[in-house]
Amino acid sequence: MYANTGLQHSGEFTRVDSAKDSNWFIRFMDLANSLPEYGEVRRALAEGLGPLTGKHVLDIGCGTGDDARELAALVGPEGRVTGIDLSEAMVDEARRRSIGSPLPVEFAVGDVRRLGFADESFDRVRVKLVRQHCPDLDDADSEALRVTRKGGRIAIFDYDFDTLAVNHPDRAATRAAVHAFCDNHRHGWNARSLESRFLDLGVAGVSLKPHTVRMSFAFFQASLGEFVNTAVAHGGLDWTREELASWWRPLEEAEKRSRFFASISGFSLSGTR
Numbered sequence: 001m002y003a004n005t006g007l008q009h010s011g012e013f014t015r016v017d018s019a020k021d022s023n024w025f026i027r028f029m030d031l032a033n034s035l036p037e038y039g040e041v042r043r044a045l046a047e048g049l050g051p052l053t054g055k056h057v058l059d060i061g062c063g064t065g066d067d068a069r070e071l072a073a074l075v076g077p078e079g080r081v082t083g084i085d086l087s088e089a090m091v092d093e094a095r096r097r098s099i100g101s102p103l104p105v106e107f108a109v110g111d112v113r114r115l116g117f118a119d120e121s122f123d124r125v126r127v128k129l130v131r132q133h134c135p136d137l138d139d140a141d142s143e144a145l146r147v148t149r150k151g152g153r154i155a156i157f158d159y160d161f162d163t164l165a166v167n168h169p170d171r172a173a174t175r176a177a178v179h180a181f182c183d184n185h186r187h188g189w190n191a192r193s194l195e196s197r198f199l200d201l202g203v204a205g206v207s208l209k210p211h212t213v214r215m216s217f218a219f220f221q222a223s224l225g226e227f228v229n230t231a232v233a234h235g236g237l238d239w240t241r242e243e244l245a246s247w248w249r250p251l252e253e254a255e256k257r258s259r260f261f262a263s264i265s266g267f268s269l270s271g272t273r
């Protein structure tokens with residue numbers, strides 16, 4: 001790991017507002033959320049939350065608010081969705097995208113580690129792709145459960161970054177890149193412990209589903225690719241610029257021949273508080 005210098009790659013989602021270009025993170029989420037498997041993840045999370053009509057839902061780390069708006073259409077006029085995010089830039093974008101929308105959705109800046117809501121404020125709580133970035137998982141999980149009413153539902157999705165598989169002839173370099181990328185997330189392995197963690201926290205009816213996302217070349221470039229480029233430039237990976245260029249070459253050639261393959265797996269969990 002290396003010191004923050006306003007870096008822009010997908011391991012830096014706790015520092016969106018101090019990045020050189022906060023919009024990079026917005027574009028990254030739009031790219032990710034446009035992949036077909038993300039639709040499956042959103043559906044699994046919505047199903048895991050149980051009946052939504054008339055419910056008050058909290059989306060923690062809501063990003064651009066697209067998912068919150070999708071949920072707002074499901075809760076109907078009697079329900080409400082609140083999205084909170086650590087980043088002001090994300091909340092501004094979420095509000096901008098909601099201008100003129102009749103959906104019952106609102107956004108606020110907030111930190112999962114200290115949510116500004118009373119105990120049991122929400123019927124449903126959802127946390128997608130946030131815990132992997134969060135410095136303290138104990139605080140994040142206990143806050144998410146604290147604001148869920150007893151008998152309410154919680155749904156979570158995170159990646160396991162060491163499952164990133166990419167078809168590349170240089171196994172050693174690719175392993176080094178994937179491991180460094182994983183370890184650059186505060187909790188790159190958290191998804192593999194989701195089930196045991198939430199069982200230990202007393203969540204009932206825990207259900208865990210695996211999801212594998214096939215990465216488009218554009219998404220791969222923006223995720224592992226952007227990390228590797230940044231890490232080589234800032235000393236996070238001990239590669240020369242020539243080694244970096246040689247690592248990219250077979251990937252670019254594969255993409256040109258429509259032979260590029262990469263995937264990453266994550267897990268969605270749901271249960272009742």
Ligand SMILES: C[S@@+](CC[C@H](N)C(=O)[O-])C[C@H]1O[C@@H](n2cnc3c(N)ncnc32)[C@H](O)[C@@H]1O
Nearest residue numbers: 013014061062063085086087111112128129130
């Ligand atoms: C990878 S994005 C996911 C956004 C959204 N959930 C989605 O799936 O489209 C992670 C989001 O978590 C936010 N975030 C990071 N740390 C947070 C914290 N401690 N509390 C609340 N949000 C946080 C980031 O600002 C970012 O918008």
